[in-house]
Amino acid sequence: xxxxxxxxxxxxxxxxxxxxxxxxxxxxxxxxxxxxxxxxxxxxxxxxxxxxxxxxxxxxxxxxxxxxxxxxxxxxxxxxxxxxxxxxxxxxxxxxxxxxxxxxxxxxxxx
Amino acid sequence: xxxxxxxxxxxxxxxxxxxxxxxxxxxxxxxxxxxxxxxxxxxxxxxxxxxxxxxxxxxxxxxxxxxxxxxxxxxxxxxxxxxxxxxxxxxxxxxxxxxxxxxxxxxxxxxxxxx
Numbered sequence: 001x002x003x004x005x006x007x008x009x010x011x012x013x014x015x016x017x018x019x020x021x022x023x024x025x026x027x028x029x030x031x032x033x034x035x036x037x038x039x040x041x042x043x044x045x046x047x048x049x050x051x052x053x054x055x056x057x058x059x060x061x062x063x064x065x066x067x068x069x070x071x072x073x074x075x076x077x078x079x080x081x082x083x084x085x086x087x088x089x090x091x092x093x094x095x096x097x098x099x100x101x102x103x104x105x106x107x108x109x110x111x
Numbered sequence: 112x113x114x115x116x117x118x119x120x121x122x123x124x125x126x127x128x129x130x131x132x133x134x135x136x137x138x139x140x141x142x143x144x145x146x147x148x149x150x151x152x153x154x155x156x157x158x159x160x161x162x163x164x165x166x167x168x169x170x171x172x173x174x175x176x177x178x179x180x181x182x183x184x185x186x187x188x189x190x191x192x193x194x195x196x197x198x199x200x201x202x203x204x205x206x207x208x209x210x211x212x213x214x215x216x217x218x219x220x221x222x223x224x225x226x
Contacts, residue, residue, distance in 0.1 A: 034214075034215075042219055044204075089153065091154075103152060
């Protein structure tokens with residue numbers, strides 16, 4: 001079955017540093033992969049989509065990479081700010097036309 | 112409305128009771144999804160609707176769970192004979208069409224607590 005793994009440990013980084021979050025998947029070759037942000041008590045909010053033929057996608061301080069050989073996506077936040085503290089989820093389309101979300105990585109940016 | 116809305120925002124019920132959760136998607140969105148999120152866990156796909164096509168119910172955990180959607184509007188998720196393990200946040204999302212190329216817009220969720 002489709003399996004998605006994200007950093008199991010919470011990530012704490014100092015303000016101004018770059019945060020790097022990992023999304024690894026198995027048993028499928030998705031054409032698209034998405035990243036979402038989820039704040040406590042709220043639904044996820046879409047951040048970025050990357051296609052299988054794109055190696056890298058940027059949006060302001062965010063950068064996503066997609067390595068279909070390694071079956072891995074990396075999500076970077078540069079010049080991190082305390083307001084970036086949240087849980088970040090990756091999502092991809094798996095078998096059976098279902099969407100699968102990772103369990104998320106909790107990020108805390110320390111002032 | 113401007114976004115996906117869900118009601119109620121919180122629901123406390125007794126074990127064995129039935130509950131009905133409502134989702135109002137963004138107008139014009141043909142695809143609608145229901146997810147379950149247990150405390151500290153990721154999103155668990157439950158069901159999706161795409162236009163007038165038959166819904167994909169493959170994620171529903173048991174026959175106590177059912178969902179309906181009228182056309183491309185409101186959807187209701189019903190849980191019969193609730194159990195304590197049903198306690199979770201139930202999230203609804205909609206998108207223009209059913210493909211991961213499209214952004215899924217999530218509602219705030221319904222927090223269900225089964226005592």
